[in-house]
Amino acid sequence: MTADLFQPYALNASITLNNKILMAPLTRCQADDDLVPTQAMADYYARRADAGLIISEAVIIRPDGQGYPNTPGLFTPEQIQGWQRVTSAVHAKGGKIFAQLWHTGRVAHSHFFGGQTVAPSAVKIEGTVPRQRELAYETPKALTTDEIAQLVADYSQAAANAIDAGFDGVEIHGANAYLIDQFLHHDSNRRDDEFGGTPENMARFPLAVVDAIVNRIGNERTALRVSPGAYVNMQGDSRDRAVFDYFLNQLESRQLAYLHVGIFDDALTFEYLGGRVSDYVRGHYSQTLVGVGSYSAETGAQAIADGRFDLLAIGRPFIANPDYVVRVRDRQPLVTYSDEMLAELV
Numbered sequence: 001m002t003a004d005l006f007q008p009y010a011l012n013a014s015i016t017l018n019n020k021i022l023m024a025p026l027t028r029c030q031a032d033d034d035l036v037p038t039q040a041m042a043d044y045y046a047r048r049a050d051a052g053l054i055i056s057e058a059v060i061i062r063p064d065g066q067g068y069p070n071t072p073g074l075f076t077p078e079q080i081q082g083w084q085r086v087t088s089a090v091h092a093k094g095g096k097i098f099a100q101l102w103h104t105g106r107v108a109h110s111h112f113f114g115g116q117t118v119a120p121s122a123v124k125i126e127g128t129v130p131r132q133r134e135l136a137y138e139t140p141k142a143l144t145t146d147e148i149a150q151l152v153a154d155y156s157q158a159a160a161n162a163i164d165a166g167f168d169g170v171e172i173h174g175a176n177a178y179l180i181d182q183f184l185h186h187d188s189n190r191r192d193d194e195f196g197g198t199p200e201n202m203a204r205f206p207l208a209v210v211d212a213i214v215n216r217i218g219n220e221r222t223a224l225r226v227s228p229g230a231y232v233n234m235q236g237d238s239r240d241r242a243v244f245d246y247f248l249n250q251l252e253s254r255q256l257a258y259l260h261v262g263i264f265d266d267a268l269t270f271e272y273l274g275g276r277v278s279d280y281v282r283g284h285y286s287q288t289l290v291g292v293g294s295y296s297a298e299t300g301a302q303a304i305a306d307g308r309f310d311l312l313a314i315g316r317p318f319i320a321n322p323d324y325v326v327r328v329r330d331r332q333p334l335v336t337y338s339d340e341m342l343a344e345l346v
């Protein structure tokens, strides 16, 4: 059954993956204090180059996108150089790597950049920053239309920087209740201008980011992660369904490299989506779909065989097993993941 995972897969005419196992994006908070990737990060990613595609940990596109300590950026020359070290190390071992482009919106904190947090609407989340529990989330400033246009330009520049840094492409982080996802859910988007209120309006900024990046680096190198099911830092709303029906339909014409579900456990079901997030997306999107969320190689391979998605992303087990792909292929036992493993890069 898992043998099928080791078949090559063509994302499009320019990118063919060696196998169907992707390393999911995993924030590790280990960049240096200028948010520059380190040699330890290059070594960490190179050890995982057997994945069909590595998706980098989320990378902030500009300072006010930062919501956690020491998350790497892609907006200074030093950060671009740091990433060049990472991409060369992965390429030297025959791997491929996309950069995940990130702005956390209202999940950002001024502690990290000394300015005001921004979001679609001035609606804050409850709670405190993980790992910095003394920092309570702040009420963000609602973005003006000029500021929204600037954000689109900044995403596009970060995508160009990713290509300069040697990445094979980018995955736009449109999932997990961060900035792009905040436009797509009613809980966080209360706008009454052309960016809120209706599915067309709520999808306008996300589609503008996609289109700007596609124009800049090409559709074959552009991918997107989405979370139609709200599960963290966001309240679900049955009206969100119509937003995603519209958004997914629009995405069909963009011919992206792939679409990726953002969820921790794909066994979760959402009433307003009629079931699992992956099944909902598959029903509304016909092109390459990456599934994720508490799968093993066996259950993931079964889901691919059943036509539920095309490629499998693996997160936590890849932290615990740098040689995950080889262990699965050779039927060796896996090391079990535990949260303590987040303390250092192995």
Ligand code: FNR
Pocket (backbone or CB within 6 Å): 024, 025, 026, 027, 028, 057, 058, 100, 173, 175, 176, 225, 262, 263, 264, 265, 292, 293, 294, 295, 313, 314, 315, 316, 317, 342
């Ligand atoms: C994540 N996840 C995540 N997702 C994302 O889109 N960008 C990110 O930077 C991160 N960072 C991150 C850090 C850590 C420590 C964890 C555990 C998770 C979510 C991740 O990509 C994946 O969707 C989940 O981990 C579910 O897959 P597994 O772990 O069950 O295979």
Ligand code: 8K6
Pocket (backbone or CB within 6 Å): 027, 029, 068, 069, 130, 131, 231, 232, 264
């Ligand atoms: C400082 C570490 C930053 C890590 C950021 C990535 C996110 C990891 C933790 C998010 C936890 C959300 C899990 C929610 C699951 C809910 C299931 C109903």
